[in-house]
Amino acid sequence: MTRIALITGANRGLGRSAALHLAEAGTDVLLTYRSHADEAEAVVAQIRVMGRTAVALPLDASDTAAFPDFVETVRGALKENWDREDFDILLNNAGHGVQKPFVQTTEEEFDGLMNVHVKGVFFLTQALLPLLRDGGRILNTSTGLTRFIAVETSAYAAAKGAVEVLTRYLAKELGPRGISVNAIAPGATATDFGGGTVRDSEAARTSLGSVTAMGRVGEPDDIGAATAALLDEGTSWITGQRVEASGGMLL
Numbered sequence: 001m002t003r004i005a006l007i008t009g010a011n012r013g014l015g016r017s018a019a020l021h022l023a024e025a026g027t028d029v030l031l032t033y034r035s036h037a038d039e040a041e042a043v044v045a046q047i048r049v050m051g052r053t054a055v056a057l058p059l060d061a062s063d064t065a066a067f068p069d070f071v072e073t074v075r076g077a078l079k080e081n082w083d084r085e086d087f088d089i090l091l092n093n094a095g096h097g098v099q100k101p102f103v104q105t106t107e108e109e110f111d112g113l114m115n116v117h118v119k120g121v122f123f124l125t126q127a128l129l130p131l132l133r134d135g136g137r138i139l140n141t142s143t144g145l146t147r148f149i150a151v152e153t154s155a156y157a158a159a160k161g162a163v164e165v166l167t168r169y170l171a172k173e174l175g176p177r178g179i180s181v182n183a184i185a186p187g188a189t190a191t192d193f194g195g196g197t198v199r200d201s202e203a204a205r206t207s208l209g210s211v212t213a214m215g216r217v218g219e220p221d222d223i224g225a226a227t228a229a230l231l232d233e234g235t236s237w238i239t240g241q242r243v244e245a246s247g248g249m250l251l
Helices: 013-024 037-049 064-082 107-131 154-177 202-209 220-230
Strands: 004-007 028-033 054-058 087-092 132-141 180-186 242-245
Touching: 004 013, 004 064, 013 028, 013 037, 013 087, 013 220, 028 037, 028 064, 037 054, 054 064, 064 107, 087 107, 107 132, 107 154, 132 154, 154 180, 180 220, 220 242
Parallel strands: 004 028, 004 087, 028 054, 087 132, 132 180, 180 242
Antiparallel strands: none
């Protein structure tokens, strides 16, 4: 039976790369986007060229009130496209960053981060659990910033720290269903995240790359490939773990 992955925020960046790498490995994809439907449909088109099935669905990962309707939409998409009532993989990837000193971070910015990265992950996972098959997989996206410190990222890192704790609790609680739960923690990666500094600034790339064992910053495909490897059928015995994919940053 073909595996199906539901990936939030997969129209660009790390989510897009994960979707393409999973599709290349033989997994079909339900992907979500908050805006830029054209980007999402472009990812769908790329996946279909690979001979896989893909569907793009709108979702604001911070809007918990919309989750019940979203679950029904997912249920309908599963039935229509796969004649199934369940899926195999949930990748909680959607999110954004705030880069400000602690003393300048506003309550609104803090709440925005927590609503997407913590509350959204908690309650979307809860809402989708009835559709996630026994023996399935959950992978939450964290950050290297929960291990090493970069100035002006305290609120973002705190939210991801909560995600890592939640990951361990979910691994324990969902273990009886055979569901493994892990977190992947990327290091500095050249995407449009945070305004695209790592992607666009040669000075930033050089500086950040100099503190990695590999001597460079990450590229989206580095994280996409690592994600696909962690979600391979042969890695289901790994659970409750934070796996850092940072090229050995600040060892």
